Amino acid sequence: MIREVNSLDLLYLVAAGRWTLALTAMAFVGGGILGLAIMMLRIAPLKPVNWLAVGWIQAIQGTPLLAQIFVFFFGFAIFGYKVSPWVAAGVAFSIYASAFLAEIWRGCVEAVPRQQWEASAALGLSFPQQLRYVVLPQALRVAIPPTVGFLVQLIKNTSLASTIGFIELTREGQITTGATFRPLTVYGIVAVLYFLICFPLSQWSQHLERRLNVAR
Amino acid sequence: MSLVRLEDVTKRFGQLTVLDQVSLKVEPGEIIAVIGRSGSGKSTLLRCINGLEPIQGGRILVEDDVVNDPKTDLRKLRQKVGIVFQSYNLFPHLSVERNITLAPTVVKKMPPAEARKLAEEALARVGLSDKIDAYPDQLSGGQQQRVAIARSLAMQPKVMLFDEITSALDPELIGEVLKVLEALARQGMTMLLVTHEMGFARNVGTRVVFMHHGKVWEQGPPAQVLGNPQTPEMKSFLGSVLH
Ligand SMILES: Nc1ncnc2c1ncn2[C@@H]1O[C@H](COP(=O)(O)OP(=O)(O)OP(=O)(O)O)[C@@H](O)[C@H]1O
Ligand SMILES: [Mg+2]
Numbered sequence: 111m112i113r114e115v116n117s118l119d120l121l122y123l124v125a126a127g128r129w130t131l132a133l134t135a136m137a138f139v140g141g142g143i144l145g146l147a148i149m150m151l152r153i154a155p156l157k158p159v160n161w162l163a164v165g166w167i168q169a170i171q172g173t174p175l176l177a178q179i180f181v182f183f184f185g186f187a188i189f190g191y192k193v194s195p196w197v198a199a200g201v202a203f204s205i206y207a208s209a210f211l212a213e214i215w216r217g218c219v220e221a222v223p224r225q226q227w228e229a230s231a232a233l234g235l236s237f238p239q240q241l242r243y244v245v246l247p248q249a250l251r252v253a254i255p256p257t258v259g260f261l262v263q264l265i266k267n268t269s270l271a272s273t274i275g276f277i278e279l280t281r282e283g284q285i286t287t288g289a290t291f292r293p294l295t296v297y298g299i300v301a302v303l304y305f306l307i308c309f310p311l312s313q314w315s316q317h318l319e320r321r322l323n324v325a326r
Numbered sequence: 327m328s329l330v331r332l333e334d335v336t337k338r339f340g341q342l343t344v345l346d347q348v349s350l351k352v353e354p355g356e357i358i359a360v361i362g363r364s365g366s367g368k369s370t371l372l373r374c375i376n377g378l379e380p381i382q383g384g385r386i387l388v389e390d391d392v393v394n395d396p397k398t399d400l401r402k403l404r405q406k407v408g409i410v411f412q413s414y415n416l417f418p419h420l421s422v423e424r425n426i427t428l429a430p431t432v433v434k435k436m437p438p439a440e441a442r443k444l445a446e447e448a449l450a451r452v453g454l455s456d457k458i459d460a461y462p463d464q465l466s467g468g469q470q471q472r473v474a475i476a477r478s479l480a481m482q483p484k485v486m487l488f489d490e491i492t493s494a495l496d497p498e499l500i501g502e503v504l505k506v507l508e509a510l511a512r513q514g515m516t517m518l519l520v521t522h523e524m525g526f527a528r529n530v531g532t533r534v535v536f537m538h539h540g541k542v543w544e545q546g547p548p549a550q551v552l553g554n555p556q557t558p559e560m561k562s563f564l565g566s567v568l569h
Contacts, residue, residue: 225411225413225415226415226417228378228411228415229411229415229416229417230417230429231378231404232376232378232404232407232408232409232478233404233428233429233433233477233478233481234401234402234404234405234429234433234481235401235428235429235432235433236401239432239433243417243428243432244417244428247419248417248418248419251419
C-alpha cells in the first residue's frame with residue numbers, strides 16, 4: 111500500500127496550487143471591491159452608516175474564518191440551497207478579506223493629513239470627490255505594502271477551504287498523503303509550494319516599503 | 327448688502343467659548359486685517375465663515391446664504407468664499423496645473439482646455455507662469471503659497487479668507503506673497519486676512535479688527551486703531567508685536 115511519492119503526485123500538487131491561486135484571486139478581487147465600499151462607509155460623514163461598517167468589520171474580525179466558511183457551506187444547505195465548495199469558499203473568503211482590507215485601507219486614508227480634506231472641502235469638492243481626487247491617490251502610496259502583506263496571509267489561509275472539500279494545495283496534500291502514507295514528504299512539498307508563492311510577494315512588498323521610505 | 331455678515335456668532339469647542347457673540351459686516355471691496363493674540367479666535371472666525379467649523383449660536387451670512395442653515399448647500403457657498411491656509415495645503419500628488427484646475431473641472435464641470443487657460447491666468451496673477459508643470463515639492467514655501475492663492479482664485483470667489491499665510495515663510499519670502507495680496511487688493515478683491523504683518527495691515531487694510539478672548543474688542547480704520555488704541559488690551563498687544 112505504501113508507495114513512493116512520484117513525479118505524478120508532484121504534478122498534481124502543483125496543479126492544485128492553481129486553485130489556491132484562483133481562490134486567492136477571487137477573494138482578493140471580491141474582498142477588495144467590498145472592502146473599499148466598507149472603508150468608505152466607515153469614514154463617511156454619517157454616523158449610522160459608520161456603525162454599519164463597524165458592525166460588519168467587528169463581526170468578521172471577531173469570528174474564526176473556519177466558522178465563516180462553515181456558515182456559508184452548511185448554512186446555505188440548511189435553507190435548501192446547495193452551494194458548491196467553490197461558491198461557499200469564494201463568498202466566505204471575499205467577506206473575510208473585505209473586513210481586513212477595509213481596516214487596512216482606513217488606516218492608510220487616516221494617514222493622509224486632515225488639512226488635505228479641509229483644503230479640498232474649501233474648494234467645494236464633495237466627499238466622494240475628495241476621496242477620489244485628493245485622498246485615495248495619496249493613501250494608495252502607503253497602502254501597497256500592508257495590502258500585499260495581507261495578500262500573503264490570505265494565500266496561506268485559503269488552506270482552510272480544504273475543510274469543505276475544496277481541492278486546493280492543502281486538500282491535494284491530504285489526498286496524496288492518503289495514497290502514499292508519507293505525510294512528512296508530502297506536506298514538506300506543500301509547504302515549499304506555499305513558500306514559492308508567498309516569498310516573492312513578501313519580497314516585493316518589502317521592496318515597495320523601502321522605496322516609499324526613500325521617497326519621503 | 328454686505329458680502330459677509332456675522333450676527334452674534336458663538337462658537338464653542340466643548341466648554342471653551344472661542345467666539346463670543348461676534349458681529350461683523352464685510353462690505354464688497356473691503357480689506358479687513360484681523361489681529362490679536364494667539365488663541366483669541368482669529369482662525370476659528372475665518373473657518374466658521376466658510377462652514378469648516380459649525381457654530382453654536384448666531385448667524386453667518388454670505389450674501390443671501392445662511393452658512394449655518396443645514397439646508398444651505400455648503401459646496402455652492404464655498405465657491406464664493408476662497409480660503410488660503412498658513413500651511414499652503416497644496417495637493418502633493420498633483421502638478422501645479424492640476425492643483426488649480428481640479429476644482430474648476432470637478433466642481434464646476436469646466437472643460438479641460440478652458441480650465442488650463444484659467445490656470446495660466448491665475449498663475450500669471452501670482453507671478454508663477456513658468457511653474458505650471460512643477461510639483462509642489464519642487465517649489466519654495468513662498469511659491470507654494472502663491473500657487474495656493476492661485477488655486478483659490480481660479481474658483482473666482484467673491485471674498486477671500488487668508489489665515490496667516492506668511493507665518494510659515496522665511497522672512498525673505500514674505501515680501502513676494504504680500505505683493506500678490508497687494509495686487510489683489512488693488513483689483514478690488516474683498517479680503518479678510520489674519521495677519522501679524524502690522525505694516526501690511528496699516529498700508530493695505532481698509533479696516534483693522536482686533537480680537538480678544540473671542541470678541542471683537544476694537545475695530546476701525548487702520549491708522550486710527552493702530553495709531554490710537556482705545557483699550558489697554560489693544561495697547562499691550564500692539565506693544566508686544568511692535569517691539
Ligand atoms: N479643533 C479644536 N478643538 C478644540 N479647541 C480648538 C480647536 N481649534 C481651536 N481650538 C481652540 O480655540 C481657541 C482659538 O483658536 P484659534 O485657532 O481660532 O486661535 P487664533 O487666534 O487663530 O490663534 P493663533 O494666532 O495661534 O493662530 C484656542 O484656545 C484653541 O486652542
Ligand atoms: Mg490661527
